[in-house]
Amino acid sequence: MQNRPTHLIETMNIFAAVGRVILALFAAAGRLAIFMLDGISHSLRPPIYWKVILQEMIGVGYFSLPVVGLTAFFTGAVLCLQIFIGGSRYGAESFVPQIVVLGITRELGPVIAGLMVAGRVSAAIAAELGTMRVTEQIDALTTLSTNPVKYLVTPRLIAGVVSMPILVAIADAIGVLGGYVVATRALNFNSSVYLKNTANFVTSGDVSSGLTKAAVFGFIIALMGCYNGFYSKGGAQGVGAATTNAVVSASILILASNYLMTSLIFTR
Amino acid sequence: MNGVPKIELRGVKKSFGRKLVLDGVNLSIQPGDSIVIIGGSGTGKSVTIKCVLGILRPDAGSIKVEGQEVTGLHGRNRDAYLRKFGMLFQGAALFDSLPVWENVAFGLIQGHGISRRRAREIAMEKLAKVGLGADVANLSPAELSGGMQKRVGLARAIAADPEIIFFDEPTTGLDPIMADIINNLIATTVRDLGVTALSITHDIASARKISNRVAMLYKGKIIWDGATAEMDHSGNPYLDQFIHGSAVGPIKMEVRQ
Ligand SMILES: Nc1ncnc2c1ncn2[C@@H]1O[C@H](COP(=O)(O)OP(=O)(O)OP(=O)(O)O)[C@@H](O)[C@H]1O
Ligand SMILES: [Mg+2]
Numbered sequence: 331m332q333n334r335p336t337h338l339i340e341t342m343n344i345f346a347a348v349g350r351v352i353l354a355l356f357a358a359a360g361r362l363a364i365f366m367l368d369g370i371s372h373s374l375r376p377p378i379y380w381k382v383i384l385q386e387m388i389g390v391g392y393f394s395l396p397v398v399g400l401t402a403f404f405t406g407a408v409l410c411l412q413i414f415i416g417g418s419r420y421g422a423e424s425f426v427p428q429i430v431v432l433g434i435t436r437e438l439g440p441v442i443a444g445l446m447v448a449g450r451v452s453a454a455i456a457a458e459l460g461t462m463r464v465t466e467q468i469d470a471l472t473t474l475s476t477n478p479v480k481y482l483v484t485p486r487l488i489a490g491v492v493s494m495p496i497l498v499a500i501a502d503a504i505g506v507l508g509g510y511v512v513a514t515r516a517l518n519f520n521s522s523v524y525l526k527n528t529a530n531f532v533t534s535g536d537v538s539s540g541l542t543k544a545a546v547f548g549f550i551i552a553l554m555g556c557y558n559g560f561y562s563k564g565g566a567q568g569v570g571a572a573t574t575n576a577v578v579s580a581s582i583l584i585l586a587s588n589y590l591m592t593s594l595i596f597t598r
Numbered sequence: 599m600n601g602v603p604k605i606e607l608r609g610v611k612k613s614f615g616r617k618l619v620l621d622g623v624n625l626s627i628q629p630g631d632s633i634v635i636i637g638g639s640g641t642g643k644s645v646t647i648k649c650v651l652g653i654l655r656p657d658a659g660s661i662k663v664e665g666q667e668v669t670g671l672h673g674r675n676r677d678a679y680l681r682k683f684g685m686l687f688q689g690a691a692l693f694d695s696l697p698v699w700e701n702v703a704f705g706l707i708q709g710h711g712i713s714r715r716r717a718r719e720i721a722m723e724k725l726a727k728v729g730l731g732a733d734v735a736n737l738s739p740a741e742l743s744g745g746m747q748k749r750v751g752l753a754r755a756i757a758a759d760p761e762i763i764f765f766d767e768p769t770t771g772l773d774p775i776m777a778d779i780i781n782n783l784i785a786t787t788v789r790d791l792g793v794t795a796l797s798i799t800h801d802i803a804s805a806r807k808i809s810n811r812v813a814m815l816y817k818g819k820i821i822w823d824g825a826t827a828e829m830d831h832s833g834n835p836y837l838d839q840f841i842h843g844s845a846v847g848p849i850k851m852e853v854r855q
Contacts, residue, residue, distance in 0.1 A: 377708075458695075466691040469653045473685040474754075475677040475709030 365479075365557050369487050372480040382485035390451050390548070391493035395500065397450065398443045402501040405438050406430060406508025414517050426519070427527040430509035435536045436596075439502040441588055444547035447494065448580040452555040455486055456576035459559025460569035468560070483560065486552040494548025495541040502540065539595045546591065547584050554580035602665045604629045604762065604794045605650060610659035611818075612645055619645050621818030622659065627811075632788040632795040634805040634826070636840060637815035638849065643798045644688055646815070647764045651685060652676060663762075681709055684755035688766040688798075690747040692739035692754070699725070699735040702753045710758055724753040729779055745772045752780065756787060763787070765797040769804050781807040802841050814840060816849070 410430050417423045459482060462468050471478045506528060513519040555576045562572035603626040612620040619642040627633050635643050648654040650661055652671060661669050663679070671679050684705075692701050700707075702724055703717035712720070722732060728749040739747055748771055755763055768784060769777040785808050788795045799805050805812060806826060813823040814837050822837045829841060839847030 462693075466687050466689060467693055469648070469651075470685070470687060470691040470693070472653060473651055473680055473683060474705035475680050476704070477677070481708075 361561075362553075362557055365483075365560070366553055368479050369483040369553070369556065372477065372484040373488055375480075377480075379481055379485050382481065383488050386486050386489035386552075387493045389454070390447065390489050390552075391497050394443075394447050394450055394497060398446050398497055398501050399504045401442050401446055402434075402439060402505040403508040405442050406434055406505035406510075407512045409433055409438065409505075410509035410512040410517070414513070423517075424527075426513055426517075427509070427524045428531040430513075431506055431528045431532045432536060434505035434509070435502050435532060435540045437540075437588070437592070439505055440498050440540045440543040440547060441584065442505075443494070443498045443501045443544065444551070444584045444588075445581055447497070447547075448551050448554075448584060449577055451490075452551050452558075452576040452580040453573045455552065455555025456559040456562070456573045457569060459556060460562035460572040463560060463562050464565055464569060478560075483556045486556055487549060490548035490550075490552030491545050492548070494544040494551070498541055498544035499537075502537065539591075542595075543588060543591050546587055550583045550587065551580050554583065601628070603627055603662070604631070604664060605796070606660075606662040607646075607650070608660045608662075610646070610649055610656045610661060612642070612649060612654060612656050618818060620649070620656070623815070623818070623820055625813055625820055625823065627794060627796065629794055630788070630792055631811055632784070632797070632809045633811040633813060634797045634799055634809040635813050635815055636799065636802070636805060638840075639800075641815050642818060643815055644766055647685070647766065647796065647798070651680065651683060651764070677709070681758070682761045684758065684760035684763040686748075686751045686755040686763075686765045686768055688770075690739075690744075690751035692747055692750055694739050697736050697738055698730075698742070698750055701739065701750060702757050704754065705758045720757060721753070724757050725750070727756075727783060728753045729776065745776065748772065749776075749780070752783075759791065760793065762794045762796070765795065765799075767798055767800065769799065769801055777801070777804065778807075784808045802843075 410426055413426050413429050414423055417425060417429075459468075462482070468478045468482070471481055510521075510524055510528075513524050514521045558572040558576040558579070559569075562568045605625075605627040607623050607625045610620055610623040611618075623642075623646060625633075625646075635646065637643050645654060649656045650663075650668075652668065656669060659669075660667060663682070668679060692698075693704065696704065699718055699721045702721035703712075703714070706712040706717040706720060707714060722735060725731070725735060730746065730749055730753070734742065734746065734750075739750065742750065748768070752765070752768060755765065765784065769780050772780060781804050784795065784797065787793060788808070795808070797805075797808060799808075806829075809826045811824065812826050812829050813820050814834075815821070816836055822832055822834045824832060829837065832838070835848050839849050
C-alpha cells in the first residue's frame with residue numbers, strides 16, 4: 331500500500347516519456363510537411379532557376395547512369411538465372427522472359443535505381459546544403475534577397491521528379507538486357523524468341539507504373555536530402571549526421587511508398 | 599537626436615535554449631552614422647545584426663528601420679526590405695559553388711535583376727576596390743586565402759550600393775596594410791555615399807578610423823554608447839578596460855588559471 335503513490339508516479343513518467351516522443355514525432359512530421367509544401371509552392375511562382383534545375387538534373391540523372399546501369403544489368407541477370415532455376419522444377423522455364431520484364435519494369439527497376447540514387451544524390455544534397463547552412467551561406471542568400479527554399483530546394487525537387495523516370499526507363503532497358511544476355515548466353519534461349527516473348531508480354535501499364543514510382547522516388551530523394559541538409563546544425567558533425575539521416579530516411583520511404591503504390595496500382 | 603532613426607532597437611531579447619544572449623538591447627542609429635559595436639567574444643554582437651536582418655527572430659522587443667517595424671516581415675516585403683542592406687558575414691559565407699565574380703554579382707543579378715554582363719562589370723569594379731584583380735574573378739572561393747575571402751565578402755556587401763551596410767569583423771584576418779586599406783574603404787563609402795554603417799570589430803584602432811559612434815555590448819545590454827571621440831574619457835570602467843585591452847578590471851573573463 332505504501333509504495334502505491336511512487337508506483338503511480340513511475341507509470342505517469344512512462345506516459346510522459348512516450349508522450350514526449352510522440353509529440354516530437356508529430357512536430358518533425360509537421361515541419362517536414364511545411365517544408366515540402368513551401369518547396370512545391372515555389373515551383374509555381376517565378377522566378378524559376380532553370381540553370382540550377384539543369385545542373386541538378388545532370389547530377390541526379392546523368393552522373394547516376396553508370397552506377398544505376400551496372401546494378402540494373404546484374405539485377406536483370408540474376409533475376410533471369412533464379413527464375414530459370416526455380417521455374418525448371420515445374421517445367422516453367424519458358425516463362426523466364428515474361429517474368430524478367432515484369433519484375434524489372436514494375437518493381438526492381440524503380441526500386442534498385444531509387445535506392446542507388448538515394449545513396450548517391452540524397453547524401454550529396456544533404457552534404458551540400460548542410461555545409462551551406464553551417465557556413466551561413468543560406469543566411470547570405472536571404473540577405474541577397476533570394477529565397478533559399480526557392481533557390482536551393484525547389485530546383486532539386488523538380489530535378490528529382492523529372493530525371494528519375496528517365497533514369498529508370500534506361501535502367502529498365504538495361505535490366506531486361508541483363509536477363510537477355512544470361513538467357514541467350516548461358517541458358518540456351520533462342521534470342522529472337524526471347525525478345526519476342528518480352529515485347530509481346532510487357533504492357534505500357536507495366537512500364538508507366540514503374541515510371542510513376544520513379545517520379546515519386548525522385549521527389550523523396552530530393553526532399554530528404556534537402557530537408558536534412560537545410561536544417562542541419564553543429565558543424566562538420568552535424569553535416570555528417572544530416573547526410574546519414576538523408577540516405578536512411580530516403581531509403582526507408584522509398585521502400586514503404588513502393589509497397590503502398592504497388593498495392594494501390596495493382597490490387598484495384 | 600533629430601528625425602527618424604535609420605535603425606532603432608528597443609528592448610531586443612534573444613536566448614538560445616536556456617542561454618540568454620541579448621537581454622534588452624536598446625540602440626538607435628541615425629542616417630549617415632557609422633557605428634561600431636564592440637564587446638567581448640560571444641556577447642551577442644553577431645546575433646544583434648542577425649536579428650535586424652531577420653535571420654534570427656528576437657524573443658521580445660521591437661526593431662524599426664526608417665520607422666517601420668521589421669520583425670516578422672516575410673515574403674516579398676522581406677525581400678524588398680533586405681534589398682536596402684549589404685552584409686559582410688564574419689566567416690565571409692561565400693557561395694562555394696559559384697566563382698568569385700558571381701558571388702559579388704549575385705545580389706545584382708538575383709535581387710536587382712541586372713543583366714549578367716553588366717553585373718560582371720560592376721563586380722570587377724568592386725573587386726578592384728578591395729584590392730583584388732581580374733585574376734581572381736574566375737577562381738572558386740575555396741582557392742582563396744582567408745583574408746581574400748573576407749575581401750570578396752566585402753565586395754559582395756557593397757556591390758548593390760545598399761543604404762545600410764553591416765560589417766561583421768571586416769579587418770579580422772587581414773595584414774595591417776590591407777586592414778588599413780579596408781578601413782579607408784569603409785570610411786570613404788560612408789562619407790561619400792551617405793550610407794549608414796554598423797560594424798563589429800575587436801580592433802580599437804580600426805574602430806577609431808571607421809566610426810563616429812561606438813556602442814559597447816556587455817552581458818546582453820548596451821552599457822555605453824557615445825561619440826567615438828569621447829570614447830577615451832567616458833569614465834566607464836568597462837569601456838576603459840576593453841579599449842586598453844587589460845586583463846585587470848571589472849570585466850572578468852571566464853577562464854580558470
Ligand atoms: N544559432 C545559434 N544557436 C545557438 N546558440 C547561438 C547561435 N548563434 C549564436 N549563439 C550563441 O550566442 C552567443 C553570442 O554569439 P555571437 O555570435 O553573437 O557572438 P559575438 O559577440 O559575435 O562573438 P565574436 O566576437 O566571437 O564573434 C554565443 O554564446 C553563441 O554560443
Ligand atoms: Mg561574431
